[in-house]
Amino acid sequence: MQFLFVVQMLVIVLGPLVKMVLKMIGFGFVTYMGFNLIIGQAQDYLFAQMGNVGPVIQGILGLAKFDVVVNLYFAAISTRFLLAGIDKATDRKRAQVWHKPGGTSIEA
Template sequence: MPLLPLLATFLGSIVSGLVFRALASLGFAYVAYVGIGQLIDSVDGYIKGLFGAIPPPVAAILGMAKVDVAINIIIAAVIARLMLAGMDRITGTITGLALLNKAGG
């Protein structure tokens, strides 16, 4: 039996498994990224909608107190926490939403 077809079959089976795993992990990461992005956008829109319903004098006081800046900082902290939870400790690469696998967050 020739060696070249046997080697090609062996390498094809290895490469196809690796490609499938890489595409599957990229797909999960993309779905998680898009889902978290939409969740953050909907929370942001909900908060802005609530601020649109308050009377103008109260809105002026909250504006002077920089409540809008505080809310933006909190939303940015949540995004940073999710990103850092998905990072691998050794390599610093993002492996996915590891926060979902941790007990207690």
């Protein structure tokens, strides 16, 4: 009888917890796939437009490693969104560095 009570309690406690975790994983997966799709489409569009320019400009862009610059740019955008998402997930806010004069700040 005692064993049945423990099993029922575990089902009651773990059921909603498992459901919440699966929802969070599903939302994260959809967000990740959507973000990757958007970034991939933007990169493909930019590289397609680079192919439409003249051969002289293509040579200059190749020497300047423009494709590497584009990949770095999109990686920076992805990292920024990732860090913003982590801050929101942990509900952490940035500490304000500057305070307006008056009130609680010390005036010189």
